[in-house]
Amino acid sequence: MSAFTHPYFVHALLAGTAIALAAGLVGHFLVLRAQVFTGDALSHVAFTGALAALALGYDLRLGLFAATVLFAVLLGALGPRGRTDDVAIGSVFSWILGLGVFFLTLYTTSRNTGNGTAGVNVLFGSIFGLSSGQAELAALVAGLICLAVLAIARPLLFASVDEAVAAARRVPVRLLGLVFLILVGACAAEAAQAVGSLLLLGLLAAPAGAAAHLTDRPYHSLALSAGLAVAEMWAGLALSYSVPQLPPSFAIMAVATAVYAVAMIAVRRPRARVGLAEA
């Protein structure tokens, strides 16, 4: 395989696999808990965080993680299970995006090292541009997120499917919700490095949505979501490598969307059964 002789491709494969695994696991719970809009908001926050860090002269990843985790804690503190009003979330994140533009201009005009494509890279990702150190760190962090999700998977599943019963059984529902939001924030920051802050919502939602269509059994669906995400990442990277006109983040999104569409068309089931796991 000639692709593996290019270091940039190997780095992208390493980081991409770990990131897709984490996104598939976290995304499954995001869809199960109907918190996709929260994921959307966190992705916008990732953009502002990254550009704020660049404008102030720090590492981009520091800003990504600081902003998303902070916002996740804020959302968790504002409402039970982080479900604040849609309009309130919308207002806050559209302002945060505006703030991101401010930092973008600050970065491109005031720092002489700044380049005009930084904003585009943050928004749409540049997975083929990772160095070996960046790729290894990304893989390590994504691995930690995966382990954390698996560690709380059982109680979190219980709390997501039936909150009232879980609370009665002394499952710490509120704490789990907060920990989960922090994991979503960390995962959003991770995924932003691969597919960009605008597109990471697709990586979170598409494999999980497809998996939820294909099976009702919770652990199967969790494993399927992670497996699909990794397979889609590989297919997307291969596609982008063989057709250089396609940017990698577009190729990954296209494969993920196609898989979701196929899952929806292939498995036509009654809506009631799909909705069963959501409660």
Place this chain on the structure above:
Amino acid sequence: MNWADASAGWSWNPVTDLQQIWAFPFMVNAFRAGTVVAVLAAVMGWFMVLRRQSFAGHTLALVSFPGAACATLLGIGAGFGYFAFCVGGALVIAAIPRAGQGGSGQESALTGTVQAFLLACGFLFVALYKGFLGGVNSLLFGSFLGITTAQVTVLTVAAALALGVLAVIGRPLLFASVDENVAVGRGVPVRALSVVFLVLLGTATAEASQITGTLLVFALLVMPAAAAQQLTARPALSLALSVLIALAVTWTGLIAAYYSPYPIGFYVTTFAFAVHVLARAARTLDSAVDRRRFAGAGAVV
């Protein structure tokens, strides 16, 4: 008035400042376009917030980016791309039952995937169109520098048409939004109204995208309306208030952007957010005062 006079700084005299700003034809056009967009976005956004269709509005707003990128790639005016994609997107959302109203996990996963895929398509169009990278930022975050008189005319005509249609369906739409079941019972065509409203919302987002950019349209749609609905419960009054807030936010945003190096989108969202926060604070304060007055009068709640 020569260039040196016109480009002088803020003088704290509103009349001369406005004269300076309006000495530039592009600023006059920006004010005209901004006014049209603010009125349209505030009215559409008011109904959007009332109908709890924020997610649909957000999705429609994002669709305008691939639209503009596709039009640029094909070599036709970006305005056509905005309108074609936004109105098309509105029809698609209208076809999915209950989509865009929050909905369950599965439905919002679908909306999220469609959103991300369309944005990825926009990125692909941009990547295929070489040398377009500088323009991405102005597509995404807005720019008021290049608005031509012809564009202002198109915007005004489209806005007038959209507001005209809304004026015709306004009363039944309000009825259907406030209490859908009763409206159905009275024979109001709720479903048809919903489709027409989504198309109008698509038109509004297509227009507003050209001023604030794709990513920040949502701010102009949601925040003035949300602030106005915090302040009063009477429909006509809060609709008027929403328009006033949007106008104030857009005008101050234009002036601030003229005097500083930062883009207009940042100012519009920041001012709108400030108004929203103030409105919430006023509401909280007001209800606290009410509660105390009731308690003082000896009323038991």
